[in-house]
Amino acid sequence: MMTSTKLNAPSATPLLAWYDRHHRDLPWRVSPPMAAHGVRADPYRVWLSEVMLQQTTVQAVKPYFADFLARWPTVRDLAEATNDDVMAAWAGLGYYARARNLKKCAEAVATHHDGVFPDTEDGLKSLPGIGDYTAAAVAAIAFNRQAAVMDGNVERVISRLYAIATSLPAGKPLMKQKVALLTPADRPGDFAQAMMDLGATICTPKRPACSICPFRGSCEALRLHDPEQFPVKAAKKERPVRRGAAFVAVTADGEILLRRRIASGLLGGMTEVPTTAWTSRADGETSADAAPFPAQWEPCGSVIHVFTHFELRLSIYRTAIPSRIQTDDKWWEPVTNLEAQALPTIMKKAIATAIPLAFAMPKG
DNA sequence: TAAGCGTGGTA
DNA sequence: TTACCAAGCTT
Known part of the structure; x- marks a missing residue:
């Protein structure tokens, strides 16, 4: 007899288990075993990488991250750099307002925070160039805060997991709510990075690898046999x-x-x-x-x-x-x-x- | 809320 | 080749 497929309630547990085995090794990242021992990534490195990664691929960021870190090892070093040097070092990476704000943010941290990054979402968000996403990402990854991290990857994963048909950006608040409920108290940073790794390698925009996805028993879009229809996005405009x-x-x-x-x-x-x-x-x-x-x-x-x-x-x-x-x-x-x-x-x-x-x- | 804001990789 | 898209922020 034919029965409808029963879905499990989504949980962070299988995702974290998947992340422990399949996480990407990235220059700004602390690996899960180290994180399990309480090792946290340097907030400066997390922030620098997150700003560089805004709308930018990992591959494009890697050489810039290495160069910035070699030239300006700490946020104070960056704060003391010249604008010209920072802009020249950023050249080619695009979205140059990021570089202008990067410098302003470093100066603010050096001048008003004694060279130490704020360890809360609100504190981080008050800094130049740090919005909802970056504040949550730094808070979770560098400070182990239970912050709900939502980027393009997470939007895709969540919209599929719950088959959210509301188009972006209108559907974002609901998705953020779902992420917040899913984010665990014990490993929020690993959870955030796991969601992004999943979006980058398994839950991809085209032809997602659902058969090996840790959420395959919980995914409503997969049950509907059409994960690619999520997330629904607003129509694009023509380019003059x-x-x-x-x-x-x-x-x-x-x-x-x-x-x-x-x-x-x-x-x-x-x-x-x-x-x-x-x-x-x-x-x-x-x-x-x-x-x-x-x-x-x-x-x-x-x-x-x-x-x-x-x-x-x-x-x-x-x-x-x-x-x-x-x-x-x-x-x-x-x-x-x-x-x-x-x-x-x-x-x-x-x-x-x-x-x-x-x-x-x-x-x- | 929508528009402005870069670049390189990929199918 | 064209189109899409990649860890968003600011105004």
């Missing part, structure tokens, strides 16, 4: 195209003209070559007419770069001049020193288009 021109000027001495972007907004505080405005207008300025100074500007290609909310198509112009030309709000930088600059990826692409060996030149 903007156009502009970028100008690469190089002197006979091998110096390139650079400038600093304004401190806020897109690529805020980062370094760039002079460009026109980036406009969605079909008749937008993309010619050499708007160059930073009169010269023989030669078109040398184009760069397409996809940002989160628009696609940028930059026409690249270059000129070679005998010596520096006086400009305001700009400076000349040796091409051999570009690696030390806070150049976002789009600008490295633009420069590499005009000077193919710009990032392959030996230093000094």
Whole structure:
């Protein structure tokens, strides 16, 4: 006789058992056996990794994490660094407001908290760049607080476990409630990391490996035979195209003209070559007419770069001049020193288009 | 609440 | 190739 499948009530226990066996080894992480002996990860490392991991893959973060930790081993070291050095070290990782807030947060901890991170969610959340997720993650992982950690992975796992059909972000409060009920008092940090590991390796967006999932006996979405339909997300919007021109000027001495972007907004505080405005207008300025100074500007290609909310198509112009030309709000930088600059990826692409060996030149 | 905010990997 | 997406925060 056919009977309906009976689900067990979800519990942290099988997840933690799975985590003990299958957890990922990551540079900022304390392994479960160590954690079981009361060893906690350094709050500075947990915070640094969590900020870097916001909307960013583990693979992309690893080299940046190692570099930051080597250069600034403690939060005080980071607080005493220059903004330029921090922005240059962050260059390429994206979402540069994170780097600006990282520096502000380090300064706040050093100045107002005696160099010690707050050990509560509320205390952490009051710091720059720390929101709901990061506050809960640091509180749970570094301080063993019973905080409900909810990121994209957890949203996916929870929405499937309970077959929550409410779309995101509207369904988030209900999901957070479910996570809070599931979070154990004894191993909250391991639980949070286990949920994220599960989301990253088993409960994946496409083709989840339900047959080996520790929640397979409790998952409502699996019982419905369609885990991929969760979580339900709002429809995405189309990505408009903007156009502009970028100008690469190089002197006979091998110096390139650079400038600093304004401190806020897109690529805020980062370094760039002079460009026109980036406009969605079909008749937008993309010619050499708007160059930073009169010269023989030669078109040398184009760069397409996809940002989160628009696609940028930059026409690249270059000129070679005998010596520096006086400009305001700009400076000349040796091409051999570009690696030390806070150049976002789009600008490295633009420069590499005009000077193919710009990032392959030996230093000094 | 919705929009703004990067980049590189993957299917 | 196009589209999606990866440990979100701020305004």
